[in-house]
Amino acid sequence: MSIWFLLNGALLIWALWNTAESLAVHTTYYHVLLGFSGFLFFIFNWTRNAVFATIRNTTDRQKKIRLAKFSKKIMPYHRWIGTLSIILIFTHGAAVLYLYNFDLTNMKILTGLLAALTMLSLVLSGWYSLLIRHDLMTRNLHRRLGLSLFILVVLHLAF
DSSP states (O other), X not given: OOHHHHHHHHHHHHXXXXXXXXXXXXXXXXXXXXXXXXXXXXXXXXXXXXXXXXXXXXOOHHHHHHHHHHHHHHHHHHHHHHHHHHHHHHHHHHHHHHHHOOOTTSHHHHHXXXXXXXXXXXXXXXXXXXXXXXXXXXXXXXHHHHHHHHHHHHHHHHO
């Protein structure tokens, strides 16, 4: 099992805790639910990174085959899940801006804005890879954007 499964699981538990805490505090909470649902789609897609890391690191051939077949079944939906995620995240951002105004001195809003821009780049690089050019450079860019988004989500939850 890859360390990414543990990191993704820890982030999921932390996000769930953060969401439950926010629902108890806020009187209007639809923006929290939109953000959490977008996060769920992102973390589902990002878990493919953990699957690929496990495939690379395991010595058990049957496990590699089983994980590769699973990943192959998910792949046709990967881009659509990412696109749905960014739609939910942008809706979350619009709701937050409507409720709390645009304030770049607020670290929650700043990290959310950076995460949304990174997610837009991530989704665009995924569609670019599908429709125009699928090569190592695009794949590495997509993976690095995913890692950057993971880090920005951690920062967004921290503030």
